[in-house]
Amino acid sequence: MGYLVEPLCPLCGMRDSLMHRVWFCAHPDVVHARNELVETEMLARARENFLDPFWTTGIFQHPAEDPRFSLPPVSDGIELRDASGHLVDDINLVNFNFPVVASDGSLKRTGNIDLDRAAWAAVFADEHLKIQCILT
Numbered sequence: 001m002g003y004l005v006e007p008l009c010p011l012c013g014m015r016d017s018l019m020h021r022v023w024f025c026a027h028p029d030v031v032h033a034r035n036e037l038v039e040t041e042m043l044a045r046a047r048e049n050f051l052d053p054f055w056t057t058g059i060f061q062h063p064a065e066d067p068r069f070s071l072p073p074v075s076d077g078i079e080l081r082d083a084s085g086h087l088v089d090d091i092n093l094v095n096f097n098f099p100v101v102a103s104d105g106s107l108k109r110t111g112n113i114d115l116d117r118a119a120w121a122a123v124f125a126d127e128h129l130k131i132q133c134i135l136t
């Protein structure tokens with residue numbers, strides 16, 4: 001049971017859907033309105049990728065989950081880097097006695113991918129705010 005829905009577009013008679021109405025309907029009034037708003041290249045991209053919900057919802061895959069993008073991997077552990085960004089293997093070689101320590105709490109694993117991508121966790125700087133070491 002449910003609502004009976006007319007499966008055909010009331011304007012052109014083709015199979016109806018949101019995708020059809022926005023990107024495919026060939027009724028002259030729709031074509032005119034679409035041409036006023038959308039460039040030819042975008043129309044072609046939408047029609048080529050008509051299964052992508054982006055074209056009807058505006059929702060897109062998070063770049064970190066999209067295999068077309070290559071984001072740096074999330075580190076599995078703590079890394080210590082010197083002021084030049086070089087990895088320091090021996091923590092005993094690092095002096096943490098600097099007057100300025102700035103931290104970025106977003107390094108915590110929150111379950112939200114946007115909050116898990118911190119570039120650094122803590123930065124130690126001298127009295128001139130020159131970075132001396134980075135804890136990531």
Ligand SMILES: [Zn+2]
Pocket residue numbers: 009010011012013014020021024025026027
């Ligand atoms: Zn139509």
